[in-house]
Amino acid sequence: MNTFEFTHAPIDAAALAEPLACDAAGGFASFEGRVRNHHAGRPVTGLEYEAFEALGVTEGERIVAEAKSRHGALAARCVHRLGRLGIGEVAVWVGVAAPHRAEAFAACRAIIDEVKHRVPIWKKEHYAEGASGWVNCEHPGPVHAAPAFDYSRQRALPEVGAEGQARLGAARVLVVGAGGLGCAVLTSLAGAGVGALTIVDHDTVQPSNLHRQPLYTASDTGRPKAEAAAVRLNDYNPTLRIRAVTQRFDAECASALVAEADVVVDCTDNFASKFLVNDAAVRAGVPAVLASVYQYEGQLQVVRPDRGGSCLRCQWPEATRDGLVGNCEQAGVLGPVPAVLGQLQAMEVLKIILGLPGQLQDELLLVDLLACGQRRLAAPRNPGCRDVCVRIESVPVQSTPDDLDVDLPLAAAAAAGYRVVDIREPMECKFEPLPLSGQQSLPLGRLLDGGLRVEPDRRYLLVCAHGVRSRAAAEFLRARGHANVWSLRGGLAAQGG
Numbered sequence: 001m002n003t004f005e006f007t008h009a010p011i012d013a014a015a016l017a018e019p020l021a022c023d024a025a026g027g028f029a030s031f032e033g034r035v036r037n038h039h040a041g042r043p044v045t046g047l048e049y050e051a052f053e054a055l056g057v058t059e060g061e062r063i064v065a066e067a068k069s070r071h072g073a074l075a076a077r078c079v080h081r082l083g084r085l086g087i088g089e090v091a092v093w094v095g096v097a098a099p100h101r102a103e104a105f106a107a108c109r110a111i112i113d114e115v116k117h118r119v120p121i122w123k124k125e126h127y128a129e130g131a132s133g134w135v136n137c138e139h140p141g142p143v144h145a146a147p148a149f150d151y152s153r154q155r156a157l158p159e160v161g162a163e164g165q166a167r168l169g170a171a172r173v174l175v176v177g178a179g180g181l182g183c184a185v186l187t188s189l190a191g192a193g194v195g196a197l198t199i200v201d202h203d204t205v206q207p208s209n210l211h212r213q214p215l216y217t218a219s220d221t222g223r224p225k226a227e228a229a230a231v232r233l234n235d236y237n238p239t240l241r242i243r244a245v246t247q248r249f250d251a252e253c254a255s256a257l258v259a260e261a262d263v264v265v266d267c268t269d270n271f272a273s274k275f276l277v278n279d280a281a282v283r284a285g286v287p288a289v290l291a292s293v294y295q296y297e298g299q300l301q302v303v304r305p306d307r308g309g310s311c312l313r314c315q316w317p318e319a320t321r322d323g324l325v326g327n328c329e330q331a332g333v334l335g336p337v338p339a340v341l342g343q344l345q346a347m348e349v350l351k352i353i354l355g356l357p358g359q360l361q362d363e364l365l366l367v368d369l370l371a372c373g374q375r376r377l378a379a380p381r382n383p384g385c386r387d388v389c390v391r392i393e394s395v396p397v398q399s400t401p402d403d404l405d406v407d408l409p410l411a412a413a414a415a416a417g418y419r420v421v422d423i424r425e426p427m428e429c430k431f432e433p434l435p436l437s438g439q440q441s442l443p444l445g446r447l448l449d450g451g452l453r454v455e456p457d458r459r460y461l462l463v464c465a466h467g468v469r470s471r472a473a474a475e476f477l478r479a480r481g482h483a484n485v486w487s488l489r490g491g492l493a494a495q496g497g
């Protein structure tokens with residue numbers, strides 16, 4: 001017997017009560033919630049219920065277990081109907097067997113109250129004069145009742161207004177990854193009233209996440225992130241439809257999830273997922289807002305296949321391997337860095353939904369939170385990316401050229417005729433100068449912006465701190481036809497050790 005379940009079939013109270021029979025029970029209490037024929041003065045003809053089933057069952061089972069232990073009940077269960085119901089039908093049933101009547105009543109009452117409060121169920125009332133919208137069961141009533149969440153401060157913006165607010169309410173946004181970026185994105189989009197949010201994340205909450213992922217509390221440790229985030233956001237703004245997907249975001253689910261979204265937000269920390277988001281978005285013609293963070297820096301890119309804009313592969317044609325960009329675990333991160341980048345992502349999402357000016361397209365925004373600086377770099381369509389941008393169909397992952405890395409002491413490389421290009425940021429160069437003279441200094445951002453004049457008859461060796469950015473930059477230039485560019489393996493850290 002499941003202690004909490006959803007059913008599409010009519011509820012048979014006697015059958016449900018049978019397994020609760022228990023010789024030690026002196027009391028049995030049951031409750032039936034039924035569909036009535038009026039609500040808030042309007043005649044009702046029927047109801048429809050919808051739920052987040054997986055999340056709802058987990059939460060429902062937890063509620064039943066809590067009530068049993070708190071009130072000393074012997075057995076208890078709750079069943080909630082879903083789908084279309086007529087007047088008089090039983091929508092929810094609770095049964096409790098306990099040693100005495102007081103415990104049975106108390107546990108029964110606690111279960112129905114908590115289910116109303118905590119289980120993600122929505123209902124749509126059908127009135128004699130037409131249907132109302134979906135409302136969260138915790139806040140039943142016609143959609144035009146006093147709003148549970150007041151958007152007046154943002155509606156006051158002339159660019160938003162009632163029409164913009166309605167657009168936000170009708171928008172469906174898919175957020176891939178509920179980590180540091182995702183927490184910021186989700187909070188802002190839920191606050192703005194984006195009507196339907198889908199959260200995909202297969203990870204569970206870890207204590208090491210908490211410093212930068214404030215949607216979770218210490219007691220969420222071990223819970224699936226998508227679920228914990230959905231519960232928290234549902235408390236924050238119960239007027240929204242928030243859906244948790246706890247499976248891995250893979251090629252199988254990517255197209256379906258992306259296709260039903262108006263905007264996709266990439267909040268993952270690895271390149272494989274970013275390419276999945278990019279490719280699915282391009283294929284479906286859905287805008288995607290991508291961001292990544294590395295220590296104190298972040299990068300933002302908006303992919304607009306709906307406007308013929310450039311995509312992630314236009315800049316990174318080689319399917320870059322994981323580990324090329326350090327994740328937070330390896331590289332370390334301060335909480336505000338993903339928070340700032342996530343807020344920038346949320347802002348771009350709102351700009352897209354509301355049609356506000358200044359939308360990022362064919363550009364990269366680089367943010368350096370140590371230097372308090374930000375730069376916009378051109379990131380145009382790469383004509384070589386036509387296969388991806390135009391006809392994407394399962395792009396084969398190209399293997400990275402083996403001969404991209406050069407393993408030489410810098411002085412020897414210079415002596416061998418390589419033109420050494422230091423692509424680190426000026427601050428890094430100052431702290432740890434190259435053990436060399438005559439090198440060219442060109443930060444990665446400027447290089448990606450086309451700042452390196454590659455002469456065909458010279459050989460170039462790109463250098464950074466650990467050989468990660470330089471390898472990415474070399475791949476970037478190779479993909480643009482410059483075969484005479486290499487990366488110093490292991491970067492400066494591997495020199496003279």
Ligand SMILES: [Zn+2]
Binds near residue numbers: 311315382385
């Ligand atoms: Zn492209």
